[in-house]
Amino acid sequence: MGGYMEEEWEWNFLWRRPLFDNEISKAINFLQHVESKVIQIQRRDDWVWTLDPSGQYTAKSAYRMMMGGATHGTQDRDFEELWKMKVPTKFAVFAWRLLRDRLPSKTNLQGRQVEIDDRTCLFCKNAEEEAGHLFFHCTKIIPMWWEFLSWVNNVGVFPQDPRQHFLQHESIVVDGLRTNRWKCWWLAVTWTIWKKRNDIIFSNDSFDINNMMEEATFLTWTWLRNLEKDFVIHFNQWSSNLREEGFVYH
Ligand SMILES: [Zn+2]
Numbered sequence: 001m002g003g004y005m006e007e008e009w010e011w012n013f014l015w016r017r018p019l020f021d022n023e024i025s026k027a028i029n030f031l032q033h034v035e036s037k038v039i040q041i042q043r044r045d046d047w048v049w050t051l052d053p054s055g056q057y058t059a060k061s062a063y064r065m066m067m068g069g070a071t072h073g074t075q076d077r078d079f080e081e082l083w084k085m086k087v088p089t090k091f092a093v094f095a096w097r098l099l100r101d102r103l104p105s106k107t108n109l110q111g112r113q114v115e116i117d118d119r120t121c122l123f124c125k126n127a128e129e130e131a132g133h134l135f136f137h138c139t140k141i142i143p144m145w146w147e148f149l150s151w152v153n154n155v156g157v158f159p160q161d162p163r164q165h166f167l168q169h170e171s172i173v174v175d176g177l178r179t180n181r182w183k184c185w186w187l188a189v190t191w192t193i194w195k196k197r198n199d200i201i202f203s204n205d206s207f208d209i210n211n212m213m214e215e216a217t218f219l220t221w222t223w224l225r226n227l228e229k230d231f232v233i234h235f236n237q238w239s240s241n242l243r244e245e246g247f248v249y250h
Contacts, residue, residue: 077167078099078163078166078167079096081166081167082095082166082183085183085184085187086226087184091187094190094194095166095190095191098131098190098194099162099163101131101162103194105129105130105131105134106118106119106120106129106130107130107131108130108131121133121138122197122201123138123141123197123207124138124140126139131162132162134197135190135194136158136159137158140209141193144189144193144216145189147213148189150243151243151247152174152177152247153248165186166186174248176249176250177247178249181220181246181247184220185220185247187219188215188220192212192215193212196208196212217239
């Protein structure tokens with residue numbers, strides 16, 4: 001039974017406050033560990049998932065836990081939409097942190113009394129590194145979002161708030177927009193940005209927007225293959241024709 005208590009403690013420990021990057025793999029391992037568990041009736045001392053009356057792990061109860069017991073209201077819609085995408089756990093966890101502004105950006109670290117000498121964005125070196133800037137408004141990054149608008153033949157101003165940015169398909173009017181594909185693109189772009197930012201800081205990598213576009217496109221394609229039954233188009237064919245049929249119905 002000891003294992004259960006420990007795990008429960010870890011679970012609470014990890015989800016009840018913002019996570020640092022080095023804790024994320026721990027959280028993901030834990031989720032995968034729990035997901036792989038099979039409850040065996042004949043054994044007395046075993047796992048009990050206390051968040052669901054059945055004692056069995058369910059994605060829904062884990063989701064409720066991640067919401068911190070919040071009641072379902074409009075402000076949780078972002079996470080509901082994210083959950084429906086069925087992307088691998090690590091991506092969902094990343095997006096959840098971004099949507100709740102819990103990523104350790106330089107500004108957030110400073111807020112937690114971590115001394116940061118230089119808080120400027122390392123892409124443009126011209127503004128403070130907080131989520132709204134880093135992911136959506138940095139002049140080095142914004143071409144990735146513009147590119148998407150050109151694919152769906154639209155122009156617009158992007159919301160600064162991560163949540164509104166994610167849910168903007170509800171307000172922008174694009175004929176025949178495939179909203180699931182927009183959400184996959186959104187997650188792929190933000191993931192790619194965070195990964196590049198960390199690679200620059202920790203691995204001396206350099207900024208390369210073409211490389212990031214390629215990576216985000218490929219990620220989107222892999223998720224769509226899981227999400228849409230009839231999405232069987234070859235990557236090269238799909239990625240070279242994004243303007244025509246990548247993100248809108250015809
Ligand atoms: Zn910047």
